[in-house]
Amino acid sequence: MALNLIILGPPGAGKGTQADRLAASKGIPKISTGDMLREAVKAGTEVGLRAKAIMDRGELVSDEVIIGIVEERLARADARNGFILDGFPRTVAQAQALDGVMAGRVPLIVIDIAVPEAELVRRLTSRLVCGTCGQNADPSDAQAVTTMRCGKCGNALIQRSDDNEATIRERLKVYEKNTRPLVDYYAGRPTFRSVDGAQAPDIVAAALVDAVESARAVVAGGSAL
Ligand code: ADP
Ligand code: ZN
Numbered sequence: 001m002a003l004n005l006i007i008l009g010p011p012g013a014g015k016g017t018q019a020d021r022l023a024a025s026k027g028i029p030k031i032s033t034g035d036m037l038r039e040a041v042k043a044g045t046e047v048g049l050r051a052k053a054i055m056d057r058g059e060l061v062s063d064e065v066i067i068g069i070v071e072e073r074l075a076r077a078d079a080r081n082g083f084i085l086d087g088f089p090r091t092v093a094q095a096q097a098l099d100g101v102m103a104g105r106v107p108l109i110v111i112d113i114a115v116p117e118a119e120l121v122r123r124l125t126s127r128l129v130c131g132t133c134g135q136n137a138d139p140s141d142a143q144a145v146t147t148m149r150c151g152k153c154g155n156a157l158i159q160r161s162d163d164n165e166a167t168i169r170e171r172l173k174v175y176e177k178n179t180r181p182l183v184d185y186y187a188g189r190p191t192f193r194s195v196d197g198a199q200a201p202d203i204v205a206a207a208l209v210d211a212v213e214s215a216r217a218v219v220a221g222g223s224a225l
Contacts, residue, residue, distance in 0.1 A: 001106055002106040003081075004102065005111065008113070009113035009197060010179070011175060014197050016136055019086040027081075032087050037055060038134065058167040058173075059174060066088065071097070082106075091182075092181055095182055107219050112186075112195070121165075124168045125168065127159070130158075131157070135150060135153075191219060195207040
């Protein structure tokens with residue numbers, strides 16, 4: 001049965017890191033709207049050119065553009081056996097559009113990764129990412145951090161242009177206003193789970209796997225969805 005998963009949480013919660021791990025272990029694609037937008041910026045497409053300024057201010061790209069990108073991605077063959085969405089939905093309108101797309105597909109499992117704000121700011125101001133493959137550097141990987149090279153592809157680690165203090169504050173504000181309401185949007189579903197993201201990455205990964213399995217049991221049982 002397909003695993004159709006959304007990972008919710010504020011910027012810096014570890015969504016990307018955890019989604020990468022889970023996608024690799026389950027053999028399904030990770031679909032990150034942030035990564036797709038950064039690729040569009042790099043490629044210099046029209047969407048990329050418009051998105052760059054919005055992202056650097058910490059604001060959201062329009063629902064219309066993002067929903068179009070995600071609909072097109074979810075329609076591809078490799079998403080038929082499941083997917084992990086990272087960074088989408090970020091607004092109630094996006095969540096409603098996704099529910100529309102999901103009609104007739106295996107129900108969504110929604111996992112919220114919760115982390116206190118002070119910890120988010122600390123993580124984001126010190127975060128390093130690979131400028132080539134986009135993977136987050138593991139802060140405990142001393143070799144990667146001292147050589148400033150990606151542990152996965154060996155290319156240079158950089159600080160994302162939106163990981164500066166002013167933009168981080170704005171992203172957290174935008175999260176509170178637009179994205180946190182999604183926790184209420186989904187919390188009543190029997191396939192919603194919350195995990196404590198303020199723990200070591202391995203502990204969070206284990207909690208995430210448990211949460212996914214318990215929600216999957218509900219989907220398999222077909223109860224009250
Ligand atoms: P974060 O570390 O803040 O979770 P992402 O890589 O997910 O960062 O997103 C970076 C930026 O890309 C966001 O601040 C926003 O400008 C834009 N973006 C990504 N996903 C969406 C979305 N679903 N809707 C609108 N804008 C988005
Ligand atoms: Zn890399």
